[in-house]
Amino acid sequence: MFAYIVRRLALMLVTLVGISIIIFVLLRVVPGNIVDILFDAAGFVDPTDKANLEKELGLDLPIYQQYLNWIGGLLHGDLGYSYVSEKPTLQEILPRIPITAKLAGLALLFSASIGIPLGVLSAVHQGSRLDYTMRVVSLSGLSLPSFWLGLLILMASVSLFGHMPIYNPNPKTWTEAFAIYAVPAMAVGFRSAALTMRITRSSMLEILRQDYIRTARAKGASETSVNYRHALKNAILPVITVIGIEAAFLIGGLIVTETVFNIPGVARFLVEALRWRDYPIVQNLVMLIAVVVVVANFTVDMLYAAIDPRIRYGD
Amino acid sequence: MRSVQALAAAVLLLLPAYDVASAGEPKQGGILRVYHRDSPGSASIHEGATFSINVPFMPVFNNLVMFKQDVAQNSADSIVPDLAESWAWSNDGKKLTFKLRQGVKWHDGKPFTSADIKCTFDMLMGKSQQKFRQNPRKSWYNQVEDVTTNGDFEASFSLKRPQPALLSLLASGYTPVYPCHVSPADMRTKPVGTGPFKFVEFKANESIKLTKNPDYFKKGLPHLDGIEFTIITNRSTAILGFVSGKFDMTFPTEVSIPLLKEVKSQAPNAVCVVEPVNVSTNIIVNSSAPPFDNIDIRRALALVLDRKAFVSILYEGQADIGGTMLPAPGGLWAMPKEMLESIPGYGPDVNANREEARKLMQKAGYGPDKRLAVKVATRNIPIYRDPAVILIDQMKSIYIDGDLDVVDTAQWFPKVARKDYSLGLNLTGNAVDDPDQSFYENYSCGSERNYTNYCNREIEKLFDEQSMEKDAAKRKKLVWEIDKKLQEDVARPIILHSRAGSCWQPYVKGITIMVNSSYNGYRYEDVWMDK
Numbered sequence: 001m002f003a004y005i006v007r008r009l010a011l012m013l014v015t016l017v018g019i020s021i022i023i024f025v026l027l028r029v030v031p032g033n034i035v036d037i038l039f040d041a042a043g044f045v046d047p048t049d050k051a052n053l054e055k056e057l058g059l060d061l062p063i064y065q066q067y068l069n070w071i072g073g074l075l076h077g078d079l080g081y082s083y084v085s086e087k088p089t090l091q092e093i094l095p096r097i098p099i100t101a102k103l104a105g106l107a108l109l110f111s112a113s114i115g116i117p118l119g120v121l122s123a124v125h126q127g128s129r130l131d132y133t134m135r136v137v138s139l140s141g142l143s144l145p146s147f148w149l150g151l152l153i154l155m156a157s158v159s160l161f162g163h164m165p166i167y168n169p170n171p172k173t174w175t176e177a178f179a180i181y182a183v184p185a186m187a188v189g190f191r192s193a194a195l196t197m198r199i200t201r202s203s204m205l206e207i208l209r210q211d212y213i214r215t216a217r218a219k220g221a222s223e224t225s226v227n228y229r230h231a232l233k234n235a236i237l238p239v240i241t242v243i244g245i246e247a248a249f250l251i252g253g254l255i256v257t258e259t260v261f262n263i264p265g266v267a268r269f270l271v272e273a274l275r276w277r278d279y280p281i282v283q284n285l286v287m288l289i290a291v292v293v294v295v296a297n298f299t300v301d302m303l304y305a306a307i308d309p310r311i312r313y314g315d
Numbered sequence: 316m317r318s319v320q321a322l323a324a325a326v327l328l329l330l331p332a333y334d335v336a337s338a339g340e341p342k343q344g345g346i347l348r349v350y351h352r353d354s355p356g357s358a359s360i361h362e363g364a365t366f367s368i369n370v371p372f373m374p375v376f377n378n379l380v381m382f383k384q385d386v387a388q389n390s391a392d393s394i395v396p397d398l399a400e401s402w403a404w405s406n407d408g409k410k411l412t413f414k415l416r417q418g419v420k421w422h423d424g425k426p427f428t429s430a431d432i433k434c435t436f437d438m439l440m441g442k443s444q445q446k447f448r449q450n451p452r453k454s455w456y457n458q459v460e461d462v463t464t465n466g467d468f469e470a471s472f473s474l475k476r477p478q479p480a481l482l483s484l485l486a487s488g489y490t491p492v493y494p495c496h497v498s499p500a501d502m503r504t505k506p507v508g509t510g511p512f513k514f515v516e517f518k519a520n521e522s523i524k525l526t527k528n529p530d531y532f533k534k535g536l537p538h539l540d541g542i543e544f545t546i547i548t549n550r551s552t553a554i555l556g557f558v559s560g561k562f563d564m565t566f567p568t569e570v571s572i573p574l575l576k577e578v579k580s581q582a583p584n585a586v587c588v589v590e591p592v593n594v595s596t597n598i599i600v601n602s603s604a605p606p607f608d609n610i611d612i613r614r615a616l617a618l619v620l621d622r623k624a625f626v627s628i629l630y631e632g633q634a635d636i637g638g639t640m641l642p643a644p645g646g647l648w649a650m651p652k653e654m655l656e657s658i659p660g661y662g663p664d665v666n667a668n669r670e671e672a673r674k675l676m677q678k679a680g681y682g683p684d685k686r687l688a689v690k691v692a693t694r695n696i697p698i699y700r701d702p703a704v705i706l707i708d709q710m711k712s713i714y715i716d717g718d719l720d721v722v723d724t725a726q727w728f729p730k731v732a733r734k735d736y737s738l739g740l741n742l743t744g745n746a747v748d749d750p751d752q753s754f755y756e757n758y759s760c761g762s763e764r765n766y767t768n769y770c771n772r773e774i775e776k777l778f779d780e781q782s783m784e785k786d787a788a789k790r791k792k793l794v795w796e797i798d799k800k801l802q803e804d805v806a807r808p809i810i811l812h813s814r815a816g817s818c819w820q821p822y823v824k825g826i827t828i829m830v831n832s833s834y835n836g837y838r839y840e841d842v843w844m845d846k
Contacts, residue, residue, distance in 0.1 A: 031723065031725060031726050032723060032724075032725025032726050032729070033725070036725045036726070036728070036729055037356075037724065037725050038356060038448075038449055039449065039728060040724055040725065040727065040728050043364060043451070043728060043743075043763075043764050044451075044728060044732065044763035044764050045728055045729055045732050045763075046449075046450075046763065049448070049449055049450065052446075052448075053448055053449070056448070082519075084356055084357070084519060085504065085517075085519045086357075086500065086503060086504055087504070092519070151551055151552075154551075154552060154555050155555065157559075158555050158558055158559045158581075162559060162560070163559060164555055164556055164559040164561055166547075166552060166556060166561070169521075169522075259548060259549050259552075260549055260551075260552055261552070262545070262546075262547045262549070262552055262556075264518070264520055264521040268520060269519075269520055272354060272519070272520050272548075275724075276356070277725060
């Protein structure tokens, strides 16, 4: 087990180095840089000013030199300066992380707490009206883009309550503080909840047909015990896998949700930084996301072993 | 006709004054909450070229002179002192001297003196040790030879030749005075000014906060305690925010005509106005390469335009047709209607124009069996893309098959500068409604923003002639002549001049949306809230 963990950690490191190279090169392959964008608003490009600015930002150096400078800085905890705000990258990124983390956490919580119980219910009552209703709702959840759902929520909120639950850095009450995260979390987590529900349902249906479930019932176990103690425990593995993958995919949904609800989180910041070709911000943020994804995958693998005693990671 | 225009101008001048007077005595206090359409690249007005910077940061600064903030139409007559107490031209029109206010302090407590004027304009002219990272309006000061000081409270601009319009350029929101003792880098992140509001913080993609300057040299101003701009890039969210009362005002001139209807239906009490923004939608033609090196094809292109269709489809009728200069009543320098309609392509009979265009195309060797295929390059933004699509449709009627070539924003100007296009759809904004700014910037030989490389030495002489002319009536006639010639030469066919909406809650008083510029009306020192 120990050797397996060490191997996985080494693989994680290789993956991260690979990602760092890919993102660094890709960013520079995309046409235009921050200097072009700064001049864009002026409506012309002054070649001398452009050259001076590129030199000031280190963009005139060979690409390998720029990469080494970045990685060298990263190893020393120096993430460089944002080209746009001219503030340290860390200072720009750090305050935004808790905002996105709260939103993502709530979205996953919403996804699991709604998706799993409804999936079980749907499977247990297969073919019933409840099952059909939930399948239709889950299908709509998978079909509705989160930005559209977000806009619908905002419009309904303004129309019904005359209030808009967009981000407010200084909420007056705890309910407001909760609402500014909970409402967008629901918007972004709806799709994920629908997926979780469908996976839970199909996994449960498979398990419920197993012999040991029939044995449990024959022994006189209650339906609740059969469904949740015997069936769900065994059906949960693929659901955990999906939630793990969803955690990684969530960033895509968060970009639009943060934009629609005007939340100053990491995801929206990444899009803006990309628009400005703010390389230090984009590189470091993508690396951060890569670390989160790699760690999430690692955690899911470890959870397998914890949940299913049959799984052993041999040397 | 002229008397009607004069009456319209008088009404325009009087309307805002009536608005302020009818609103009663200004109340003190309150934070004005405005949404901002995007996150500006920096806080330095001099280094920017978008009113995304002017709107939030103009309240931090003062100019030497400025356009009177409660007069909607910017003109030489609406220029008032700001940091200058008074100004005077020398008899030969080559020296402009300003007497400066005394006792003015920068927000960091340091005294303002004439040295700050010299520093600012030396930097703008590229003469000082300290440099701006970008200096997009350096060409505005091409005729300024030197800026000198006489004691702490007098500064003079010596010119190479008379240029009465210099005063208008100095009155623009683009011409604030910067402090000598703060570096350009610091001005990009923590601007220090003398203006009615002090800079508090700028969180990229989040918010910009300003607070009242209690030591403002204009006693009793500003009325507000502060201004907060919340950056909302999603237009739907922003408008919903305004409708729900989260904001006191929309971002100025950012509400499109269709959205304006939504706002009015959901917030019927909101005060909304639609005004020209002095931005023209135009066609850029690469006349240095085939097929548009052929003047007949360029002329055919000018003749094919059905401008009313553009106005009707894109702006539901709320845009103006004109030449280079912004049309009346908002604009001061536009040709009279009869003169405009005498230019090929501007006549009311579109079918006749197109028939003539087809003849020119046939003369150039094209016809129904041999159509001309061109790429229509434009930026990948709706306000660029949408008119490009209509242009492509209209060109079909004269045997030209256009293919839309959308270009990423970061690549648009480098591509245009390389002349890597045949035909393009472009937008041109003017900060000051003055021919000096428009003609030299867009049509002068060798100018960076003269994308089409149009160069006509005869017209260039006329540019200088009008620029030096002191008599406004004579200058206007010269300007009309130049504008007519530019359109006849198909230098950069103008399709339309757009308009846009601005809305604010009924309790917000003292807002005036300028009718001939989107860059000069954001000092907000007179704004107050009746609540």
